């Protein structure tokens with residue numbers, strides 16, 4: 001047998017035997033978990049269900065809580081969060097090894113969009129619609145975090161956000177369940193790599209289960225009241241996708257759902273997640289959410305809260321101390337069946353075994369690896385790549401961009417132009433060398449502009465302040481320049497947890513600064529940095545070019561320079577609808593028709609509209625320009641009827657009709673014209689990214705099958721109903737390029 005044959009035989013053997021090896025390993029772990037469980041006292045079991053935050057900041061000890069250390073030593077703690085760095089995790093793990101059964105601790109951390117290298121905020125990355133790039137970013141984050149002793153990230157956040165007032169839209173993938181599900185799976189795969197248990201991977205945690213993003217009025221932690229049909233149709237899909245992608249854990253949420261706090265919601269945690277979806281990982285509560293059920297008015301005290309939470313399937317208590325304080329008594333009082341405790345502990349221990357921590361509790365404590373990942377230039381390159389792909393070109397009148405390098409004088413203005421930490425946004429780590437590592441927008445553009453271009457700078461105003469004292473200087477340098485780059489937006493702490501805003505206009509006097517600078521008559525390129533869709537109508541109507549840059553991460557300045565000078569042709573598309581004003585919120589593209597849909601934006605005659613505002617958004621979902629232009633052919637359907645076993649192919653040709661090579665995200669939407677429950681006016685069911693050289697045409701094929709046409713009916717059954725469908729193709733959700741077909 002030659003080596004080619006041998007390889008072939010080996011590959012076949014591996015493929016054939018792999019499932020058996022996986023099963024054998026599972027059986028071994030089950031066996032080992034049971035043997036540990038048999039040795040445990042009730043108190044030790046409850047200890048595994050208990051999680052505390054650490055007592056170190058990233059840079060050193062802040063307080064010494066002897067009690068917590070003692071609890072580690074006596075096996076009353078299963079996991080800690082906010083402990084990072086090999087040195088710190090090792091010290092605590094050594095303490096855990098002094099406990100009777102030597103059960104290792106799990107170290108969790110919010111590695112939301114990077115650890116040492118900060119990546120674009122998740123909403124920004126979602127604008128890339130580039131699943132590979134998104135997975136890659138999570139991969140790097142996991143590599144860096146695991147090298148710092150972290151086992152488990154509290155990410156991805158997969159909550160659908162239809163309300164930009166909610167500050168946590170920055171952490172998710174936007175408003176669409178289809179795109180959101182694909183991104184959820186990509187992030188899980190990225191974090192978990194070839195499988196958690198490998199030293200370059202972390203366990204992922206899909207959060208916040210469930211419907212946290214639907215908080216009433218966009219106010220963080222607020223109530224959610226919606227039909228179970230809607231919950232399944234829109235909000236639960238990305239969690240399900242995360243489970244299907246093998247996510248290790250889920251975190252539940254602070255909100256109540258239809259009157260029951262998610263933490264005590266058996267329908268979602270036991271019936272759906274652990275029942276129908278067969279999720280075999282564990283559920284951690286959100287920070288204090290078990291104890292907070294007292295504030296909700298759902299639990300009388302911690303004793304009752306612990307009972308309700310464990311009954312509903314919350315396995316680990318983050319920081320409320322209700323489990324450690326009450327579960328033993330609840331078992332003794334006959335209020336909680338020991339089987340529930342055993343099930344929770346079994347789930348937690350299984351993950352510790354799968355992580356390899358029982359075999360080597362110090363597996364993730366490798367100083368060499370930590371050092372190597374601390375300054376890994378390759379990670380910065382990946383960051384820059386994802387960052388440039390996340391930028392969305394909203395406007396480009398007279399082809400102002402890419403910037404003509406014949407323009408010899410640039411005035412760079414605005415409170416974000418030289419900002420440092422604002423570039424990395426909320427949920428980011430403050431490292432001592434941030435001021436050297438983070439590439440500011442000024443630095444990135446200055447470096448790329450080169451010696452032949454002069455650059456001047458004026459801040460103009462603060463991010464959120466009423467003073468216009470800096471306007472005169474800004475206007476003055478604008479007058480002397482050939483072109484102005486104006487960097488404005490939110491501060492890093494204006495979107496994120498507990499950062500809901502009722503007013504999502506540009507903060508402070510920034511839009512007035514835009515007006516003052518535009519009044520000079522100079523061409524103005526505006527960079528908008530934010531963690532959510534903002535309202536900026538004057539700027540949108542008057543500035544010649546606008547790039548929405550979110551918060552782009554460590555390499556922000558370089559990525560922006562890549563786009564401004566045309567080294568990268570922008571390809572981002574909005575993952576969420578941009579409203580004209582707060583009064584339109586919630587606003588999303590996949591809404592229902594109503595019985596009185598307006599015919600046009602100005603139709604107000606007893607139709608479902610505002611008398612003072614069009615229904616259409618400022619920028620629709622899926623929107624984003626390129627330096628080039630794309631022309632779509634009429635879509636061609638392989639047939640116009642299908643039955644449930646059929647597939648229909650849709651072919652569309654896209655031509656690059658402009659002057660630059662570029663990438664287009666071609667989107668496919670359907671509308672189910674008549675349903676047993678009303679159906680959205682459009683619904684994304686596919687997209688493809690295509691790179692086209694100047695003048696080039698490519699034909700793309702999409703395939704629609706029965707699963708693409710399914711929805712949850714009134715009784716929450718997933719079905720497809722015979723009838724007529726419209727299928728739309730285009731570069732954003734406002735496309736009217738459509739054909740019809742019938743499901744028989």
Ligand code: BGC
Pocket residue numbers: 081110154207286287497
């Ligand atoms: C947040 C979670 C986070 C946890 C731990 C909570 O306040 O809602 O998303 O993972 O804190 O930091």
